[in-house]
Amino acid sequence: MEINQNVSLKDLNTFGVEAKAKYLCHIRNLQDIESLFEWKNNNDIPNLLLGGGSNLLFKNDYDGLVAKVSLMGKDIAEEDDEAVFVSAAAGENWHDFVLWTIEQGFAGLENLSLIPGCVGAAPIQNIGAYGVELSNTFHSLQTVNLDNGDIQEFSKEHCQFGYRESYFKSQTLDKLLITSVTFRLPKKPEWHVNYAGLREALAGEILSADVISKAVIAERQSKLPDPRVIGNAGSFFKNPVMKVSDFEALKDTHENLPGFPQVGNDDVKTSAGWLIDQAGWKGYRKGDAGVSDNHALVLVNHGNATGSELWQIAEDIMASVEDKFGIRLEPEPRVIA
Numbered sequence: 524m525e526i527n528q529n530v531s532l533k534d535l536n537t538f539g540v541e542a543k544a545k546y547l548c549h550i551r552n553l554q555d556i557e558s559l560f561e562w563k564n565n566n567d568i569p570n571l572l573l574g575g576g577s578n579l580l581f582k583n584d585y586d587g588l589v590a591k592v593s594l595m596g597k598d599i600a601e602e603d604d605e606a607v608f609v610s611a612a613a614g615e616n617w618h619d620f621v622l623w624t625i626e627q628g629f630a631g632l633e634n635l636s637l638i639p640g641c642v643g644a645a646p647i648q649n650i651g652a653y654g655v656e657l658s659n660t661f662h663s664l665q666t667v668n669l670d671n672g673d674i675q676e677f678s679k680e681h682c683q684f685g686y687r688e689s690y691f692k693s694q695t696l697d698k699l700l701i702t703s704v705t706f707r708l709p710k711k712p713e714w715h716v717n718y719a720g721l722r723e724a725l726a727g728e729i730l731s732a733d734v735i736s737k738a739v740i741a742e743r744q745s746k747l748p749d750p751r752v753i754g755n756a757g758s759f760f761k762n763p764v765m766k767v768s769d770f771e772a773l774k775d776t777h778e779n780l781p782g783f784p785q786v787g788n789d790d791v792k793t794s795a796g797w798l799i800d801q802a803g804w805k806g807y808r809k810g811d812a813g814v815s816d817n818h819a820l821v822l823v824n825h826g827n828a829t830g831s832e833l834w835q836i837a838e839d840i841m842a843s844v845e846d847k848f849g850i851r852l853e854p855e856p857r858v859i860a
């Protein structure tokens with residue numbers, strides 16, 4: 524395993540912010556994982572596991588080892604009467620993997636088309652879009668523990684998936700390296716098309732995974748800024764979830780406050796984008812750091828913004844939304860100090 528020193532991370536994060544890694548290596552196979560394990564145990568400095576860099580904000584240079592996970596491979600692991608089980612290695616591009624499952628004639632991942640990043644990071648925040656989360660079709664994943672070298676398999680119940688949450692995000696960051704993920708894709712698919720934007724686009728269509736995937740792609744391309752054109756990490760804040768009583772109290776003073784009742788409890792999710800928009804931040808720009816003109820939830824790098832300039836805007840937004848609505852927003856991407 525080759526370790527390079529003082530490497531720019533600008534092309535390895537979708538915000539496109541300049542930050543230097545003290546050390547950087549690529550993990551391409553089992554031997555590299557072993558070398559990483561040894562290196563970690565002989566060097567007392569932090570390490571960061573990196574996928575596509577689409578859910579991270581580097582505030583500063585990283586004074587440790589960045590390990591870019593580039594394990595490749597995908598296959599149909601097994602099949603029974605009701606489902607097929609497909610696996611992909613952590614470094615596979617998520618969207619390419621989704622398209623590959625559709626090409627194989629399988630359904631279940633179509634709503635998650637065009638989400639940037641790699642397969643190995645997808646369970647970390649239980650990626651979700653258009654009414655579907657990764658947990659809907661997740662079967663299991665494999666990890667290597669970088670502290671002791673143990674290989675472990677996690678089934679769904681051990682992953683503690685929640686809204687943009689998992690056991691791995693809350694407890695084991697940079698310690699458990701996810702090597703591969705397996706999905707259970709049902710042979711009798713259930714379509715999820717009752718989501719604003721998708722419903723209208725698909726009215727009258729004969730539904731299939733391919734048709735839904737294409738509609739999701741078109742919808743996303745029309746709404747979300749492309750990181751290849753303008754640096755961003757998608758939604759920068761989670762949508763706040765609150766008790767129905769708190770939601771109703773807030774609605775007394777803000778009658779247009781959007782609310783989405785949650786299944787299985789009496790919580791209501793509201794829209795972080797709406798709150799930020801109402802607080803007057805949409806289209807805000809200071810230097811090269813700003814908020815998207817079209818999407819109040821997306822922070823953007825117009826060119827040479829630094830991570831700390833973007834983070835300053837995030838902090839100002841959080842303070843202003845809290846001041847106006849009494850709600851503390853929570854960042855969705857990982858902020859690396």
Ligand SMILES: Cc1cc2nc3c(=O)[nH]c(=O)nc-3n(C[C@H](O)[C@H](O)[C@H](O)COP(=O)(O)OP(=O)(O)OC[C@H]3O[C@@H](n4cnc5c(N)ncnc54)[C@H](O)[C@@H]3O)c2cc1C
Pocket residue numbers: 537571572573574575576577578579592613638639640641642643644645646647648649650651652696697699700701702747748749750755756757758857
């Ligand atoms: C334009 C845009 C749109 C987006 N839309 C959505 C959306 O609709 N829904 C959604 O949920 N997300 C969305 N995201 C966020 C992002 O794409 C996802 O969170 C994605 O899963 C991140 O993958 P990544 O490989 O880029 O992870 P990274 O940003 O590289 O890493 C994210 C986290 O995972 C950890 N990690 C990465 N790989 C591994 C591994 N192999 N083992 C252990 N830990 C690992 C990292 O340490 C870090 O904590 C969007 C982002 C952008 C830029």
